[in-house]
Amino acid sequence: MTRLLEVKGLTKRFGGVVAVNDLxxxxxxxxxxxxxxxNGAGKTTAFNLIMGDYKPDAGQISFKGQDLGPLQTYERVxxxxxxxxxxxxxxxxxxxxxxxxxSTVPDSITRCLRGKKRNIEEVEQIGIGVGLKDRLMKYPHxxxxxxxxxxxxxxxxxxxxxxxxxxxIFAGLTVHEINELTELLMEKKKAGLVFIVVSHxxxxxxxxxxxxxxxxxxxxxxxxxxEEIAHDKKVKKAYFGM
Ligand SMILES: Nc1ncnc2c1ncn2[C@@H]1O[C@H](COP(=O)(O)OP(=O)(O)O)[C@@H](O)[C@H]1O
Ligand SMILES: [Mg+2]
Numbered sequence: 001m002t003r004l005l006e007v008k009g010l011t012k013r014f015g016g017v018v019a020v021n022d023l024x025x026x027x028x029x030x031x032x033x034x035x036x037x038x039n040g041a042g043k044t045t046a047f048n049l050i051m052g053d054y055k056p057d058a059g060q061i062s063f064k065g066q067d068l069g070p071l072q073t074y075e076r077v078x079x080x081x082x083x084x085x086x087x088x089x090x091x092x093x094x095x096x097x098x099x100x101x102x103s104t105v106p107d108s109i110t111r112c113l114r115g116k117k118r119n120i121e122e123v124e125q126i127g128i129g130v131g132l133k134d135r136l137m138k139y140p141h142x143x144x145x146x147x148x149x150x151x152x153x154x155x156x157x158x159x160x161x162x163x164x165x166x167x168x169i170f171a172g173l174t175v176h177e178i179n180e181l182t183e184l185l186m187e188k189k190k191a192g193l194v195f196i197v198v199s200h201x202x203x204x205x206x207x208x209x210x211x212x213x214x215x216x217x218x219x220x221x222x223x224x225x226x227e228e229i230a231h232d233k234k235v236k237k238a239y240f241g242m
Pocket of ligand 1: 043
């Protein structure tokens with residue numbers, strides 16, 4: 001399997017808090033990786049570091065063999081990395097289709113330079129591709145949380161990524177919505193996308209991930225299949241204190 005993303009010795013401090021502490025993990029092409037850990041474990045901070053929103057205090061991140069260290073966020077996006085946000089960020093006064101169109105703007109500038117521009121039909125297709133066909137003209141307040149998460153996913157897909165990092169995309173959803181979203185991710189995986197799925201909830205990821213890494217206090221405590229980590233002593237202690 002081809003190594004897509006590699007994180008080595010990654011460390012980020014906020015004052016006295018070590019949010020990410022000498023963290024090592026990787027994602028291969030063709031995989032869905034679960035990045036798990038209790039609240040405050042450092043999952044979102046890890047995404048922010050990979051995206052270039054924060055500068056690490058130590059460590060390296062490479063993507064497709066290239067060191068991301070010197071690259072700005074937009075350059076990382078151009079290389080094929082995208083993310084969703086833990087709290088959906090819709091434009092409140094715009095229908096879904098316009099929100100999606102705006103999300104493609106930075107990309108459409110680079111496409112213009114390459115002589116290609118994403119048109120409204122392409123944007124529509126991205127919305128349809130995440131199951132929002134009959135909701136494209138709806139406003140955020142008219143959507144369920146599950147649909148808002150689909151909008152987030154569509155916005156990340158709009159930048160033509162290879163790797164998408166999903167931050168707590170299952171949180172607060174009904175079992176039915178979780179199952180639907182799981183199916184959608186499986187479909188996108190078949191189409192060649194790679195995912196890192198962050199969740200503080202272990203069970204929500206059981207059906208979707210190929211492999212998991214579990215972190216606590218910013219440090220890796222377990223790695224393996226879902227079954228392996230679900231039975232891991234350190235993981236049980238981190239989650240249930242036993
Ligand atoms: N911008 C920030 N400033 C200060 N502390 C932060 C910041 N972001 C995260 N932290 C702290 O870093 C730790 C990890 O947070 P976070 O990455 O959000 O955890 P998770 O996503 O796993 O719940 C927490 O103790 C949190 O309070
Ligand atoms: Mg978080």
